[in-house]
Amino acid sequence: MGNCSQGCKDYFSRQKNTNIRLTLPVVCFVWQIAMIILFGVFIRYDEESDTHWVETKAHDNITSDIENDFYFRYPSFQDVHVMIFVGFGFLMTFLKRYSFGAVGFNFLIASFGLQWALLMQGWFHSLDPQTGKIFIGVESLINADFCVAGCLIAYGAVLGKVSPVQLLVMTLFGVTLFAVEEYIILNLLHARDAGGSMVIHTFGGYYGLAISRVLYRPNLHQSKRMQGSVYHSDTFAMIGTLFLWMFWPSFNSAITDHGDGQHRAVINTYLCLASTVLTTVAISSLSQKTGKLDMVRIITMSDDLSNSTLAGGVALGTAAEFMISPYGALIVGFFCGIISTMGYIFISPFLEKTLKIQDTCGIHNLHAMPGVIGGIVGAITAAAASESVYGKQGLINTFDFTGDFKDRTVLTQGGYQAAGMCVSIVFGVVGGAIVGSILKLPIWGDPADENCFDDEVYWEEEHQESIPPILEYNNHMIHKQQDL
Amino acid sequence: MGNCSQGCKDYFSRQKNTNIRLTLPVVCFVWQIAMIILFGVFIRYDEESDTHWVETKAHDNITSDIENDFYFRYPSFQDVHVMIFVGFGFLMTFLKRYSFGAVGFNFLIASFGLQWALLMQGWFHSLDPQTGKIFIGVESLINADFCVAGCLIAYGAVLGKVSPVQLLVMTLFGVTLFAVEEYIILNLLHARDAGGSMVIHTFGGYYGLAISRVLYRPNLHQSKRMQGSVYHSDTFAMIGTLFLWMFWPSFNSAITDHGDGQHRAVINTYLCLASTVLTTVAISSLSQKTGKLDMVRIITMSDDLSNSTLAGGVALGTAAEFMISPYGALIVGFFCGIISTMGYIFISPFLEKTLKIQDTCGIHNLHAMPGVIGGIVGAITAAAASESVYGKQGLINTFDFTGDFKDRTVLTQGGYQAAGMCVSIVFGVVGGAIVGSILKLPIWGDPADENCFDDEVYWEEEHQESIPPILEYNNHMIHKQQDL
């Protein structure tokens, strides 16, 4: 028994081996081949992307190709696609030496995740009972990107501390859990969540935090030298921030109802995000102590600004399509900027020291907490909806009070919205704890504590072997003088 | 009297205090709360973004949701949004140590400005007399972004020399002046200005130049060490340039007439911008002297290329929707590239030395002067419009010769276009002079002459305290050898 215990301990604490030359290719190949087989069995074009569309049009008396769903959603889809790959990728480039890992692994897991998401979401939401097939169109692509977003959020918590194989495993389970909680929240509870405050952000946030808790590294300070940012890495991170911020209206409106639904979600998100920027700046500025120098260093660490300005978009995810009214959107943004920035100042240290959650990108303040706020805002605004504001048909359309749900009242709807939020938290925390335990197995090639946040572990960098910039500069000067 | 004079002088020349820990949060909070109250009183969704759209559709016999204005304008809106936040923001990152200020303050003032613009433009253009409300939709969002663009242009002239509080004040007044001059030009004079050559660029340019004149700093050379660019900062600036350049067709077509109006504005702008690139390169290359080295350093300072290539888009702002014909667009671009590049070589030094206007980003050559050219091109092409080219109905549609203006001739229209341009110049110069005087008060926390163009004044930079890169490199090497 003692031997076993000792053996286990040795097994877990042995020298870290980051060689993933075998595991990574095997995982990639096996999963990609599995995707091909499953797609072959299950996935087909839907009627709007099939060559039979010409017959569908005739049958449904559709007069123009412009009424194909493609033209309603494609511009939003491309914006969301940019958010997933450039937005999330570059947002995480603030670390001085982890740009390749941030952008590259983000690229890898998003590309895998979206394939698996098409299958999982298809099985749960749109499996045709007669043919046993899943029919996909542009809305499926958007939903797959959304699903991937949940996993990329979770990546933010463990950035720099895990191997690409761990990330792929985390994504496999993350997408699976996502599809199930999404099914429960949207289909069974019939909650509304257009921009995914609950389904995407709350789930993704707590999923990542729970994994990070299980993978707690007490000696992470050993890689402290790599944890800061440098000037240019912060500028790269601003690219990610801005593309997320600018395209968030597309995110929140991408799958809302045609017509006024998409239109209103854009207006609400646009206003909410603008309001968030001002309160974020205000709180950041207030929080800086006067330094030794007589001139005060003000405003904000770029991290605050990068992340908190986005919280407004998250917090309006659920209510984006509701008649929250323009000033309502501003109010949500106002408080969200304050709370999120406060989070960086007060809650993040608490999480790290007391709860032992090492949250590299601060996803608790950017996604988890604003997601919960979004869920609450959604529940309240749903419960407060009235026929006088929405109109009779408008109320039915907005909350989809049709079929089995045609007799549901707005108050009941508010209750189910709140229930949905609880489901997303539970799935995130419990799912993350289980997946974290799997990722703790010492077979995944994760880096040692002193090698965290360093691209060199997983990326071939030819130039690292070259002479340092200053010597190179000297050579350059010498070379120039020889030319003269 | 002498005492007073001395006292005033002391008051103005006392040690600069850049502590804005109080003023910035207060301004942000007060203004954001004011926005919420005013939005609560005045702003509502318009009929295309309201849940009552389903009734509007039935009432107006609209058969498909795709005819919601959202689908005509949303792709252009998102492009404009990228121009405002990434385009303008990154265009100004060329300074070696002012990337945070460029992108971050741009972000702050744009987020505030667009809220204030929705109110100001609403009061002047779309206040419903019956309900006393302003109804907003996607076109309002585009117009708000346009209005903000005027202030961001002005920011280019004072980049690095003002505090964020000053920028917020400048934006508050800038948006206010903008809404008034826009009302005079578009509504009273009934001039056409789809891409805002006059309303946005001429006004914004002269507004910024006038402010910069009032805030003239005779000892700015004290921060000369910070005024240059470095290799990577120029590359970041190219990101801004390209996103402005690529999306300018969307800028000029975003609020033109549905159908052929938007289509034609895109073609014209696309061609004009392409033509501008070639003449900019030609003039830049011509202007470089042969250095001592036998190999000649050619083409251009990246500043020329960054800015002058964009001048074509500015210069076609007014005429973009007119039947200027494809070769006409090329001609405008041809001359605009020449004039703008010449401006950098000859006019900028003149402005600085003789007129004492310190124009950090060269907005005179990129916005003010091309804006005036655009106004002139617009006036001439309007006056030269004929029914044979436009068609009877086409002429009416293009110049909106309806209602009170149904008897206006194209010649008269040309005159009013020219009058509009004068209005925008007057508003810019006079407004800028007044606002500049306000900004001269020593309460706004602007930096001392020797601290201009330096992010350190307003931004917490943790990494600055760290060891310099070369020492870090050595440590890194030592660390690696220890690993062996």
Place this chain on the structure above:
Amino acid sequence: MGNCSQGCKDYFSRQKNTNIRLTLPVVCFVWQIAMIILFGVFIRYDEESDTHWVETKAHDNITSDIENDFYFRYPSFQDVHVMIFVGFGFLMTFLKRYSFGAVGFNFLIASFGLQWALLMQGWFHSLDPQTGKIFIGVESLINADFCVAGCLIAYGAVLGKVSPVQLLVMTLFGVTLFAVEEYIILNLLHARDAGGSMVIHTFGGYYGLAISRVLYRPNLHQSKRMQGSVYHSDTFAMIGTLFLWMFWPSFNSAITDHGDGQHRAVINTYLCLASTVLTTVAISSLSQKTGKLDMVRIITMSDDLSNSTLAGGVALGTAAEFMISPYGALIVGFFCGIISTMGYIFISPFLEKTLKIQDTCGIHNLHAMPGVIGGIVGAITAAAASESVYGKQGLINTFDFTGDFKDRTVLTQGGYQAAGMCVSIVFGVVGGAIVGSILKLPIWGDPADENCFDDEVYWEEEHQESIPPILEYNNHMIHKQQDL
């Protein structure tokens, strides 16, 4: 005879003169003026971008402006535009000191090329026989961007080794050849090639490789110090990669049929690209040897990842609009990732050493070879098309079996597709060889072997003369301490 030979040799091997202060402006001015004249003679707005659209609408019973082709294609056009200027431009910024050349010359030649493309493609495809005019609309702009893409691909092979004048000459001939081969492939052979696997990528790739072969530099190793990348230059290159990758669905769907055609092309490309990422990562990881350190450097040189991940989009160019089915798209991506990455490892060294083709950006693996694969995939899937899958009308629409081609069978179509691919290869190789010979004349100002890959040759860099960063840092520190 001996004298002549000697004289010729001297003529070609004389000291390189990179002074293009005369040639570059002259070429730019002459060509731009020629464009203006030719546009004046030939180019007019088409009926959807002309003010007479109001009459066209009435005549054709078009009920809504939304049916203007503009609204079907503009979002895709803007994405393609971003690919051309940011995508191709930044993809080539990986070299440590050639970012200005990569982005700036890309900007220059694209701006010239698209004007010439509008003319050349107009003459071949849409010259109105009655009026002798070319009528352009948004689809023409997309086609012009596509045509330019062919030349930008070729630029990738000679990046850093040619002067801007050479690039302009290369673009002039490249666009000309492009229009001819496109006419043969699309009109005479009636092959389908929506995303241009053959027309754009195969042609562009072999055109560039043939030019690079003719311009072979045996002593290129003399500029070896400039050939590597640095950390931030690789991060910039990721911006280019990602924008190409994300917007490739727009590229492949931009000019396909309205409705299901565009919809299907997006789905296919989206899936194919995702699949490519996984196999690229797998092969890259496999290919890295274990280094001396116990930790293995894994995954990939960023070059692999940057380029090979894009190969899937190229390889699906022809078949994107076909009913290749979702799993078919995944399979194409699967093999394309493998082959392209293998190409970097095995074929690139072979090309350089044995065939003496110096391919700076590896366009053989990114464009030429995947383009050929795309042509083959297109031919096979066309030949395998059946009425049961496509539907009767769907088959006719997809392959445009109308007019002269109404009796063509899918098998014949497959043969013509294959013939089209051969045409593109022949045009690329032969055209490139001829143009390369022209570019070999010693009048174009190309850099000496030891000055390749260096922005300093053609770009004024003020900051290069400044003190090196480390000294500057010291000064900065001194300055700060003085402030205390």
